[in-house]
Structure formats: C-alpha cells, structure tokens
Amino acid sequence: MKFYVCIKMVPDVAAPFQIKDGELIMDADRMVLNAYDASAVEEALVLKEQHGGEVEVVCIGAAKASETIRKALAMGADKGTHITTSGDEGFDSGSYAAILSAFFKDKEYDILSLGKQSQDTDSGLTGSMVAQMLDLPYATNAVGLEIEDGKLIVKRQGDSGQEMIGLPTPCAVTCSNDMNEPRIPNLKGIMASKRKPIDTVELSSLELSEDELSPASKVTSYEHKPARQAGKKFEGEADEVAREVAQLLDTEANVL
Amino acid sequence: MSSILTYIAISDGKIKRSSLEVLSRSKAIADANGLDCDAVIIDANASTFTDSVQQYGASKIYVVEDPIFIQHRNTPLLSALSKVMEQSKPNVVAFASTEGTKDILGALAANQNAGVVADVSSFDVTGNGVLAKRPVMAAKIMGNVEVSGDTVLVSVRSGSYDLVESPASAEIINIDFSIEESDLKAKLREIISATGDTIDLNEAESIVAAGRGVKDEEAKNLISELASVLNAGIGASRALTEAGVYDPSLQIGQTGKVVSPQLYIAVGISGAIQHVAGMANSKVIVAINKDGDAPIFEVADYGIVGDLYKVLPPFIEELKKIKG
Ligand SMILES: Cc1cc2nc3c(=O)[nH]c(=O)nc-3n(C[C@H](O)[C@H](O)[C@H](O)COP(=O)(O)OP(=O)(O)OC[C@H]3O[C@@H](n4cnc5c(N)ncnc54)[C@H](O)[C@@H]3O)c2cc1C
Numbered sequence: 001m002k003f004y005v006c007i008k009m010v011p012d013v014a015a016p017f018q019i020k021d022g023e024l025i026m027d028a029d030r031m032v033l034n035a036y037d038a039s040a041v042e043e044a045l046v047l048k049e050q051h052g053g054e055v056e057v058v059c060i061g062a063a064k065a066s067e068t069i070r071k072a073l074a075m076g077a078d079k080g081t082h083i084t085t086s087g088d089e090g091f092d093s094g095s096y097a098a099i100l101s102a103f104f105k106d107k108e109y110d111i112l113s114l115g116k117q118s119q120d121t122d123s124g125l126t127g128s129m130v131a132q133m134l135d136l137p138y139a140t141n142a143v144g145l146e147i148e149d150g151k152l153i154v155k156r157q158g159d160s161g162q163e164m165i166g167l168p169t170p171c172a173v174t175c176s177n178d179m180n181e182p183r184i185p186n187l188k189g190i191m192a193s194k195r196k197p198i199d200t201v202e203l204s205s206l207e208l209s210e211d212e213l214s215p216a217s218k219v220t221s222y223e224h225k226p227a228r229q230a231g232k233k234f235e236g237e238a239d240e241v242a243r244e245v246a247q248l249l250d251t252e253a254n255v256l
Numbered sequence: 257m258s259s260i261l262t263y264i265a266i267s268d269g270k271i272k273r274s275s276l277e278v279l280s281r282s283k284a285i286a287d288a289n290g291l292d293c294d295a296v297i298i299d300a301n302a303s304t305f306t307d308s309v310q311q312y313g314a315s316k317i318y319v320v321e322d323p324i325f326i327q328h329r330n331t332p333l334l335s336a337l338s339k340v341m342e343q344s345k346p347n348v349v350a351f352a353s354t355e356g357t358k359d360i361l362g363a364l365a366a367n368q369n370a371g372v373v374a375d376v377s378s379f380d381v382t383g384n385g386v387l388a389k390r391p392v393m394a395a396k397i398m399g400n401v402e403v404s405g406d407t408v409l410v411s412v413r414s415g416s417y418d419l420v421e422s423p424a425s426a427e428i429i430n431i432d433f434s435i436e437e438s439d440l441k442a443k444l445r446e447i448i449s450a451t452g453d454t455i456d457l458n459e460a461e462s463i464v465a466a467g468r469g470v471k472d473e474e475a476k477n478l479i480s481e482l483a484s485v486l487n488a489g490i491g492a493s494r495a496l497t498e499a500g501v502y503d504p505s506l507q508i509g510q511t512g513k514v515v516s517p518q519l520y521i522a523v524g525i526s527g528a529i530q531h532v533a534g535m536a537n538s539k540v541i542v543a544i545n546k547d548g549d550a551p552i553f554e555v556a557d558y559g560i561v562g563d564l565y566k567v568l569p570p571f572i573e574e575l576k577k578i579k580g
Pocket residue numbers: 035036119177466467468469470492493494495496507508509510511512513523524525526527528529530531534544545546547550562563564565
C-alpha cells in the first residue's frame with residue numbers, strides 16, 4: 001500500500017499571543033505539526049507495519065515547514081515532499097486543496113490521508129475538497145482504520161454513532177486524533193530521518209501561481225472574545241458549599 | 257432573483273434544532289436584504305417535515321426523498337445538494353455544523369465552485385459574499401472572515417442563534433432523485449449506535465460532563481444520578497472517551513462536540529483549552545474539582561473546590577429538594 005499523508009505546520013495553540021490592531025501576533029518559532037496530521041502519520045505507519053508499503057508525507061508551506069516533514073520522517077515516514085510557498089500568501093483550505101490535487105493528479109497511490117482539521121483554524125475543509133477534486137471515494141473524521149482485502153475500512157465518528165465504511169483504493173480519508181497516540185520520535189528515528197529524502201516542488205512546476213490561488217476567504221481581523229465574568233469559587237466544607245451552590249443555581253442563576 | 261438556501265438536517269427521524277436556528281437566522285437576513293428564504297430537506301421521509309419547516313419562514317422548500325438517505329452517506333448527499341443548488345441557484349447556502357455537514361461541506365464547495373466558511377458563530381451577507389465571525393486558536397479568540405463568491409456556503413455552530421417562528425406557506429418543490437447502491441463506491445457496512453444516554457448534546461438544556469476525576473463506578477453513578485435529576489445530557493472529556501469509559505460521541509471539545517447549554521456542570525475536568533473550546537459558550541458553568549488551581553475555574557461561574565465523592569451526594573440531594 002502506498003500512503004500519502006498531507007501534513008501542515010500550524011501555530012501552537014498553547015503559545016502566548018497578542019492581538020494588536022486586529023492582527024494576531026505570536027512567536028513565529030512556536031510552530032508544530034498539526035495534531036490531527038500526526039495521528040494520520042501514526043496510523044499510516046501502523047498500517048504499513050502490518051501490511052507493508054510506503055508512507056510519504058507532503059507539506060505545503062514556507063521554508064520553515066520542512067521542520068514538520070523532518071518530524072514525520074523521524075516518526076518513521078519513508079520520504080517527504082515539500083511544496084514551497086513564500087509564506088505570506090494567506091491561503092485558505094481551497095488554495096491548499098487546489099495545490100494538493102494538482103500534485104496528486106498524476107501520482108499513483110492507494111490511500112491519501114489528511115487531518116480532519118487544522119488545529120489553529122478548525123476549518124476541516126481541505127480533505128473532502130481534495131477528494132472531490134480528484135474524484136476519490138472518501139470518509140472524514142476517522143477514528144479507526146484497517147485494511148481488509150485491499151480495501152480501507154474506516155470507522156468514522158458521526159453525529160450520534162460510528163459508521164463503518166469500506167472504501168476501494170485509491171481513496172481519501174481524514175483522521176481524528178481520537179484514533180491513536182502519535183509516537184514520539186526516538187533518537188534512532190531522528191538520526192535516520194536525516195538521511196531520508198525530501199523532494200522540493202515549486203508551485204510553477206504544478207502549473208500554479210500564488211496569484212491565481214488567491215483565497216476566496218480572508219481573515220480581515222482578529223478580536224478577543226467577550227470575557228466571561230469571573231465567577232465565584234466556593235471552598236470549605238463539601239456538604240455546605242454543595243448545598244449553597246445548588247441553591248444559587250435556582251435563586252441566582254435561574255437555570256433549574 | 258437572489259436567495260439564501262438553508263439545509264435542514266434530519267437525524268434519528270427528527271429535525272435537528274440547530275438547523276432551525278440557522279433557518280431563523282437566514283429568514284432574518286433574507287428579510288433585511290430582500291432575498292428569498294428557501295430550505296432543502298433531504299431524507300428518506302423528507303416530505304413529512306415540510307410543515308415544521310414552514311413555521312420558520314421558508315418560502316420554497318426543496319424536497320429530496322429517497323430511501324438511501326436513511327443513513328448518512330456522503331456521495332448521495334453531495335449529489336442531492338448539487339442538484340438542488342443547480343436548480344435553485346442560491347447566493348448563500350447555510351448549514352448547521354453537524355458531523356454530517358462537516359463530511360460534505362468542502363466537497364460541495366469544490367463541486368459547485370463556491371466560497372465556503374465553516375463553523376461560524378455569526379454571519380451576514382454582503383454585496384459580494386458573506387461576512388462571518390468564527391472562533392479560532394482552539395476558540396481562544398475570534399476571527400472575522402470575508403468570503404467572496406457568487407455562491408457561498410456557510411456552516412453555523414449550534415446555539416449561535418435563537419429559534420424565531422415566522423409561519424409562512426411554502427411552495428413545495430419535489431426534486432427527482434435516484435441513486436443505485438451499486439453505483440456507490442463507498443460501502444456502508446455497519447452503524448455502531450451510541451449506547452446509553454440518548455439526549456442530543458447539541459440540543460440539551462443542561463449537560464453534566466465527566467472528566468478523568470470520575471474514576472470508578474461509584475463516580476459514574478453519581479454522574480448519572482446528577483444528570484437524571486436535572487434531565488441533563490451526559491458529556492465527557494477526551495480523557496474518558498479515550499479510556500472507553502463513555503461513548504466517543506459524548507466527547508465535548510475541539511475534537512468532539514461544541515455545545516452551548518443553559519447549564520454545564522464539569523465534574524473532575526481540568527479545563528484544558530481543547531475541552532473549553534467546546535463548552536465555553538454555555539450560559540452558566542459549574543465546575544467541581546479538587547484542585548483549586550485547575551484552569552476550569554477560570555471559566556466557571558460557580559466553582560466548587562472539593563472532592564467529587566464528597567460534593568456530589570449533598571449537591572444531588574439539594575437539587576432534588578429544589579426540583580421536588
Ligand atoms: C488537538 C487536540 C484536540 C483535543 N480535543 C479534545 C476534546 O475535544 N475534548 C477534550 O475533553 N479534550 C480534548 N483534548 C485533550 C485535552 O488537551 C485534555 O487532555 C483533556 O481534556 C483532559 O481531560 P480531563 O480534564 O478529564 O483530564 P485531566 O486533565 O487529567 O484532569 C482531571 C481533573 O480531575 C480532577 N480530579 C481528580 N480527582 C478528582 C476528585 N476526586 N474530585 C474532583 N476532582 C478530581 C483533577 O484535579 C484534574 O483537574 C484535545 C487535545 C488535542 C491536542
């Protein structure tokens with residue numbers, strides 16, 4: 001089985017930030033491999049261990065994004081492709097999906113795996129866009145993957161239950177972080193990753209340019225959320241405070 | 257003629273309230289901007305829902321009825337929506353942000369060459385598209401987004417708008433649709449239904465959510481008892497859905513569901529940003545945690561610092577008195 005896993009470098013949502021005149025300012029060094037993509041890489045590695053094959057990761061981004069490719073290679077991916085951009089193009093999911101589908105158009109693979117969403121924007125659009133553009137059968141929000149008779153069996157989390165879906169290959173799937181705990185690269189993996197190949201691809205070689213990929217959606221500004229009123233903390237004898245809060249929910253908050 | 261089309265999601269034989277919230281918003285936007293307010297229902301029994309949908313002001317209701325829609329399947333849903341969009345040529349298509357919507361939104365945008373913005377908490381139409389506000393960075397801040405396009409798709413978080421009835425008599429337009437099971441490449445093999453509590457968390461007025469502090473049967477029983485006194489839905493943090501203690505569909509947070517009940521009681525939950533991302537819009541938040549420094553207290557209106565085994569029994573008893 002040939003796996004391609006699309007991985008993205010995203011800002012660490014736990015890092016400190018500021019909003020100044022509507023602009024989000026944060027430390028450009030606090031970038032991480034999108035958690036959902038790390039799960040997609042992990043799952044591809046497990047399936048490769050079970051069934052054989054190859055895991056290749058693809059990342060679109062500025063020079064720094066190659067660090068996430070190294071991370072995936074250190075986890076155990078076999079090779080990487082870095083599709084380079086200037087980094088200040090303001091791409092949205094539609095732009096990335098257009099690039100990814102141009103890249104995959106003439107590639108051979110069995111399973112195209114993506115994260116279910118970017119953890120900074122929570123958009124969750126790229127996966128099904130790419131599937132549509134490449135006319136692939138797909139499933140989103142996978143919480144478990146298996147291979148059976150050359151088919152990908154996806155367990156996806158739906159609204160009220162889980163759905164088991166059989167997909168013929170080639171197919172696309174988007175992964176939830178609920179499917180596994182991504183491995184932490186060990187020293188051996190890190191050393192080995194240095195010898196693994198990373199191909200660099202320019203947008204022009206995909207017959208694309210940053211201008212024509214200009215995003216349909218733009219973030220015009222960021223703002224703080226209306227802060228929640230700081231509440232009351234009740235410490236002391238459990239029986240007393242429990243009863244007091246129950247009373248307040250009735251008489252003060254009026255939610256009973 | 258310009259229009260805003262709202263997709264009415266049906267789940268377990270019922271209209272999802274969140275899609276009526278979206279329809280209420282669409283109606284207000286339509287009235288303010290001189291647009292038609294239309295709706296589309298895609299379900300095995302779609303026509304049985306038109307009366308309820310009329311109550312919220314739709315002037316045309318597109319109905320796609322086929323047994324294939326008994327279960328969520330992305331390919332048939334996509335082709336039905338594409339067909340309705342090609343016929344009705346809406347400027348905006350609005351959805352409630354359910355897992356079913358998330359499964360097809362990007363594909364539909366690509367298929368219809370439409371602009372798209374997902375999971376917004378408010379939106380409006382402009383001359384050339386949609387303006388929306390959406391939570392970003394694990395819902396710590398809001399982003400203002402401008403989407404341009406002749407057609408724009410928008411999905412809206414549950415609880416973002418109130419239901420507003422506005423009875424109208426709608427024109428019903430039945431859309432011919434058929435798809436052969438054998439033409440579908442993706443095969444649905446099995447549905448593993450959520451067990452236990454069946455209150456839809458997106459629609460629950462009250463939610464009792466359990467975290468890692470809920471360690472054993474005794475604690476689980478206390479959670480169930482509290483939920484039953486309040487007629488609340490039960491939710492859980494990732495720590496417990498991952499451990500298999502609660503059904504995965506009960507997970508609340510960035511990966512799980514986004515909820516906005518009147519009352520949210522977090523029991524033994526630390527308040528990691530990814531959990532808070534899913535519940536910070538609750539009206540009143542109560543936290544019960546033995547660690548007085550737990551971050552959950554930063555968002556709680558009523559924080560009880562204490563051991564849940566000691567706090568919950570008198571809390572439940574007092575609530576029973578008030579309720580009874
Ligand atoms: C990309 C990503 C997405 C995620 N999505 C989600 C999501 O959707 N939902 C989610 O919940 N998490 C999510 N997480 C995980 C999240 O970061 C936390 O790990 C998780 O929420 C922790 O769950 P918890 O609060 O139950 O457990 P813990 O953090 O371990 O907290 C347990 C709490 O219980 C308290 N406690 C223990 N015993 C008692 C007692 N006897 N009485 C009272 N209090 C007690 C402790 O003081 C502690 O504060 C996500 C993480 C990532 C990286």
